Amino acid sequence: MFQDITLEQLRELKTKKQLTVIDVRSPSEYEDSTYPDSLNIPFFNDEERAEVGTLYKQTSVQAAKDRGLQIISSKLPSFIKEFGAIEGDKAVFCWRGGMRSRTTATVLSLMDIHAYRLEGGYKAYRKWVMDELESFDFKPKSFVIHGNTGTGKTNLLHRLKNKSYPVLDLEGLAGHRGSIFGHIGLKSNNQKTFDSLLLEELIRLNDSPYVLFEAESKRIGKVVMPNFLAHEKETGTQIWIEMPIEARVQQILQDYQPEQFKAQYIASFQRIKSRIHVPIAAEIDRCLHADQFADAVRLMLEYYYDPKYDYTSQQYEEGSKVTFTVNNLDEAEDAVIKYLAAQNI
Structure with a gap:
């Protein structure tokens, strides 16, 4: 089973051992801003994210989940293969520690690939950055x-x-x-x-x-x-x-x-x-x-x-x-x- 970790724990792990941080958000989200030195293995590409988001807002949460499951199911083998090619421990995050990172960490765990999941996702990280710079x-x-x-x-x-x-x-x-x-x-x-x-x-x-x-x-x-x-x-x-x-x-x-x-x-x-x-x-x-x-x-x-x-x-x-x-x-x-x-x- 995957393990949730705080940002403080993630930073401590990175200083103590080999830990690859992986951003599973879409390529455009990653390009806009991310955790320093993280890799991008997107759960959805930009078009898929837009489609699921539209269903979430205009139809229902369940419709968005169903379509998301359909999309990721078709590309699971290549998705898992990308993670498997990375040596050492891994930590994944999405926008706020929700469906994309939770599903990623769960699927990896089922395939005996251990991964941490960052609580609060990029949103929590960004808040920490702003707070730190404000009081540095x-x-x-x-x-x-x-x-x-x-x-x-x-x-x-x-x-x-x-x-x-x-x-x-x-x-x-x-x-x-x-x-x-x-x-x-x-x-x-x-x-x-x-x-x-x-x-x-x-x-x-x-x-x-x-x-x-x-x-x-x-x-x-x-x-x-x-x-x-x-x-x-x-x-x-x-x-x-x-x-x-x-x-x-x-x-x-x-x-x-x-x-x-x-x-x-x-x-x-x-x-x-x-x-x-x-x-x-x-x-x-x-x-x-x-x-x-x-x-x-x-x-x-x-x-x-x-x-x-x-x-x-x-x-x-x-x-x-x-x-x-x-x-x-x-x-x-x-x-x-x-x-x-x-x-x-």
Whole structure:
């Protein structure tokens, strides 16, 4: 027989042994948001779920159950085979711990495949995430990385993370680089997915003496960071990276690959075109169409992004920030590492 477990028990099991969490909701539900690192083995596909749901609302509960049983019966062998191919213990969940996960766990049990069932399903998990973020006690000291567009702040954080420094990659969690062009070439996450991934990272990092993260706006693409993290950004130690414009142009070309997504960059530029002096905006537009991307980037930095960052910089008192003037990303990495070592944290 299957065993119901709470979310707390599920998380404890995942830390102690191999446990695969399986979302049996429909593919679109799974795509919208799910438990981190879970697999999707849908009980119903999207069309089947819609059909059963319509019967539930417009005909009767029994009619919906009968049709659901008819649908799942025809695909039970392949359904069970998918579960059987997964090694180790398994935990299943649906929207609220109802028919789909209960039936799945029962059928698996009959086939001698043990599975836990998450009480309350995804709905209970989502409530826990929101409650945790609302009351999260952030303990580490914050080091906030600033710098004009193109200084490679995200790349710097990735380098530091690869060397086991405690890094919170907000852009990675959001699936967005934070600028008007930040979604291009990436899969942006919605708020629910961002919240789930963020909470996991916060829990992982909360015993660290400090955490490094980028000075993002409160809104990153489609998502908004929680208030306590925005407060940490404003009150933490501010590390500013200054780098020559030519080095920043090359970093942007490397990161954004404008030749691969030319049409999307041209379209996105139209959203900020009116904020730039007309002759300059026209020249940027011409450069983009003519594949003169370095020239376009340089003009956008000089006449749009750098003035915005100058304004942001002025909001912080000189005594509250540390500035490193470097020529490239290698020098920036060395400077931050030496600075952290000197803090004796």
